[in-house]
Amino acid sequence: MQHGRKRGTKMNNKAYDLASYSFASGEQILVDTNIWLYLFPAPGNPQQSFARQYSTAFSRLVSAQAQPVLDPMVLSEYLNRYCRIEWAANFKEPLHESSMSRIAGKIMMIARSATKVVVILRCRGARHSERVILPQPFGHWFCRRTAALSSL
């Protein structure tokens, strides 16, 4: 996670220990892809140590009323990695560009599953190079499905 005081302000480069960091009310926290991947995971083992650490920190973040922030690039990477996990687990064929046309249908099926989780953020007004501040309750942003979702 990265932090910044206000939108548009410079972020300093100091590293903080996630386990002991004290989140402040209103503080904006840019949550990176790997954390989203564990909080809203593709099919996987429920007993992953990263998931335990990240979710404990995220729970403290929400309790402190800090503001999780999602960058469109992070969202894109989340979708990509979710698809890669589904692909690697279910298909032996390497995911190369040259094989994309043959496997487009399968990729669509996986992407549709992943976008059920993430696309709603775009529908709620995220534009290129804008960061989205997720309101409370944050969870509803991820689980609400809209008509726009099914059109993808």
Added chain:
Amino acid sequence: MNNRITIRVVDLIGSPLCISAEDGQKVFDKVLPLLKDGKPVTISFDHVGMVISLFLNVAIGQLYGSFSEDEVKALVRVEGLSGDDMELLKRVVDNAKKYYSNPKGYDAAWQEEGDEDEQ
């Protein structure tokens, strides 16, 4: 006669935030022995303010590693979730069934992702 046992999540984890895997594990640890005894369980999410996939996966999805889909359906009832959260739960259950039908494949796929993070 099997009496249905209700587990109130808010009381069990002491918070309306269903976020951490640790809290999800508390729910799982409470439900597991009851199901092993064949007792029907209601997991109540009344007064919960926020639920995320990971929590549901640890608390409920994990049950599919120990019980068949039919057993879970017969013994576990979930109440108090909003319509949106019920959809989230459905997705978590679908993912859990996929994982437990192919754990080696998914573990290897996650391992690859983890290795990439460390590079």
